[in-house]
Amino acid sequence: MQPISDERAIIMQARQGNEEAISTLYETYLQAIFEYIRYRVDSTVLAEDLTAEVFLRMVRNLPAYEEKGIPFRAWLYRIAANLLIDHYRRQDKKRITTLSEDYQSDDTDPVNRLAEQEKFLRLRQALRALPPDYQDLLVLRFVEDMPHAEIAKIMNKTAMALRTMQHRALKALALEFEKMGHVQGFIGGNEP
Amino acid sequence: MTDEQFTPDELKVIEALQAPPRPKIDPARAQAIHQQLLHELRTSPRPSGRRPLSRRWIIQAAVGLAAAAAIIVLVITQGVNQPAAALGTLIPPPPTNQVAVLPSATATTGTAALIPTATPTVQFEPSSTPTINPTVTIMTLTPVPTQPEAVVTASAAALVIIEGQVSDIEGDQITINGFTIQVAPDHPILKMIEVGDNLHVEGDLGAQGLIVPTVISNLPETSVNTTNTPVTVGLDGPVDAINGNTVTVNGIAVQFAPDDPVLKTLQVGNFVSVQGNFSGSGTAIILVVVNVTVFNNITLINNNCWFDPGPDPAMGMEDPAMAVPPAMGMEDPGMGHWHCDGMGAPPPPPAGMGAPAMGAPPPPPPAMGMEDPGMGMGG
Numbered sequence: 001m002q003p004i005s006d007e008r009a010i011i012m013q014a015r016q017g018n019e020e021a022i023s024t025l026y027e028t029y030l031q032a033i034f035e036y037i038r039y040r041v042d043s044t045v046l047a048e049d050l051t052a053e054v055f056l057r058m059v060r061n062l063p064a065y066e067e068k069g070i071p072f073r074a075w076l077y078r079i080a081a082n083l084l085i086d087h088y089r090r091q092d093k094k095r096i097t098t099l100s101e102d103y104q105s106d107d108t109d110p111v112n113r114l115a116e117q118e119k120f121l122r123l124r125q126a127l128r129a130l131p132p133d134y135q136d137l138l139v140l141r142f143v144e145d146m147p148h149a150e151i152a153k154i155m156n157k158t159a160m161a162l163r164t165m166q167h168r169a170l171k172a173l174a175l176e177f178e179k180m181g182h183v184q185g186f187i188g189g190n191e192p
Numbered sequence: 193m194t195d196e197q198f199t200p201d202e203l204k205v206i207e208a209l210q211a212p213p214r215p216k217i218d219p220a221r222a223q224a225i226h227q228q229l230l231h232e233l234r235t236s237p238r239p240s241g242r243r244p245l246s247r248r249w250i251i252q253a254a255v256g257l258a259a260a261a262a263i264i265v266l267v268i269t270q271g272v273n274q275p276a277a278a279l280g281t282l283i284p285p286p287p288t289n290q291v292a293v294l295p296s297a298t299a300t301t302g303t304a305a306l307i308p309t310a311t312p313t314v315q316f317e318p319s320s321t322p323t324i325n326p327t328v329t330i331m332t333l334t335p336v337p338t339q340p341e342a343v344v345t346a347s348a349a350a351l352v353i354i355e356g357q358v359s360d361i362e363g364d365q366i367t368i369n370g371f372t373i374q375v376a377p378d379h380p381i382l383k384m385i386e387v388g389d390n391l392h393v394e395g396d397l398g399a400q401g402l403i404v405p406t407v408i409s410n411l412p413e414t415s416v417n418t419t420n421t422p423v424t425v426g427l428d429g430p431v432d433a434i435n436g437n438t439v440t441v442n443g444i445a446v447q448f449a450p451d452d453p454v455l456k457t458l459q460v461g462n463f464v465s466v467q468g469n470f471s472g473s474g475t476a477i478i479l480v481v482v483n484v485t486v487f488n489n490i491t492l493i494n495n496n497c498w499f500d501p502g503p504d505p506a507m508g509m510e511d512p513a514m515a516v517p518p519a520m521g522m523e524d525p526g527m528g529h530w531h532c533d534g535m536g537a538p539p540p541p542p543a544g545m546g547a548p549a550m551g552a553p554p555p556p557p558p559a560m561g562m563e564d565p566g567m568g569m570g571g
Contacts (some may be wrong), residue, residue, distance in 0.1 A: 038215040051226040071542045086387045116213045142209040
């Protein structure tokens with residue numbers, strides 16, 4: 001997802017309380033923010049609630065937002081990341097043993113939907129075994145397709161540190177897949 | 193991603209990440225959130241088309257007020273020390289190197305920043321004795337332009353006050369309203385707060401725009417304090433250890449007075465609600481107790497919910513069925529009380545409950561059937 005054109009002008013209008021501008025920002029970033037959060041939490045309902053909170057905070061804090069070194073999209077993701085940190089702190093990082101089955105899909109075929117759901121849940125199960133930073137990095141980099149420079153602003157790390165972390169994160173995720181039997185002999189390079 | 197090199201194994205993982213269909217938000221829920229945003233926009237107060245106050249302006253305003261206050265104090269002090277013959281004459285402002293409160297960063301100010309709108313003035317009544325009666329007359333100060341009007345550079349830190357919600361905690365730095373507060377690495381407050389908590393911070397503006405706190409308070413203005421000693425910090429939790437008059441509560445070192453009678457009956461495992469103030473510096477910061485309430489009949493289940501059985505369990509009134517914390521909102525309002533305030537500790541007793549003064553033993557449990565429904569009815 002790429003930032004919208006004339007985003008700066010829209011942001012300025014949104015800061016003044018322009019409803020249309022705020023709606024534009026909301027519609028532009030809603031799916032991406034929801035996706036990012038959904039990969040990090042166990043239920044769609046929770047992801048929706050946190051997504052709502054992200055945009056509420058966006059509305060409340062927009063007047064004070066100034067693009068000084070952190071672009072708007074990264075600022076929004078940072079709100080989401082902080083909310084996730086807060087959420088897990090409150091939950092005392094409890095691991096919920098049952099996976100949610102409320103995955104939303106556009107596919108009307110129930111068989112396909114079931115297959116999609118299973119795929120997503122297995123990915124989610126593997127991801128959540130990783131440290132939160134690894135999860136954030138992998139989702140932002142390879143699902144949201146963000147550059148390291150922008151992720152660095154969200155995660156408050158240097159791009160160089162992220163590159164190093166990325167290799168470890170990919171390896172860790174591969175190990176999780178292997179444990180789950182998702183991809184047999186993955187680390188060794190053998191095809192399943 | 194095109195300039196990155198990945199091993200074949202890494203590429204497979206990346207493919208697995210990107211392969212599944214993306215989760216999509218329910219359209220009805222998306223619409224509901226949209227309406228919620230618009231409602232928030234329409235009902236919350238907005239600035240009237242002006243830019244909101246910038247951090248720079250807030251700092252400058254705080255510096256200006258603090259400088260004015262320091263000048264007044266300095267002039268009054270000088271007036272006391274002036275020989276009698278000098279009284280009745282205009283007292284010039286102090287030399288630059290005696291101004292104690294200046295911004296540490298270069299700031300552009302005019303004379304308006306040095307003299308607030310409601311100009312405070314000081315005047316000394318001519319007298320043969322160098323006494324001051326500040327309630328009688330006051331004198332207007334005119335700043336002597338000993339330094340450039342446009343720029344004020346500082347040699348010391350300036351006082352700032354920040355109050356708001358913690359938005360980030362990174363190591364020993366706490367962010368509130370865009371300001372970064374730098375605390376000592378082992379400051380107990382770091383163990384006590386979470387993102388979203390409200391803090392009141394007073395401190396000095398140090399290098400690189402960091403605020404070095406002199407006061408950190410997590411107590412709201414409405415907190416109960418039954419003594420005349422000001423309190424700034426509230427801590428609730430179980431007693432982990434007792435070492436002389438130093439008690440560890442929820443991992444935080446708390447210092448009682450050596451002769452505090454509470455120490456005679458306090459036990460590891462008791463639940464306490466402590467109010468006090470931080471003292472010390474660096475890594476030796478400790479919470480000095482002003483008020484303490486000890487709760488004896490507490491069953492701690494987890495960090496989010498705890499059950500106060502109310503009357504003495506020996507009376508047979510405890511409810512064993514309540515050993516599991518109820519779902520949120522379903523706390524049993526009857527016999528005994530569940531507290532699920534998310535803080536893992538009882539809230540302080542409401543006003544009028546007669547929270548014990550410092551050192552007094554906790555009140556006995558209420559008689560059966562007479563328990564105070566206001567005792568910690570948290571949700």
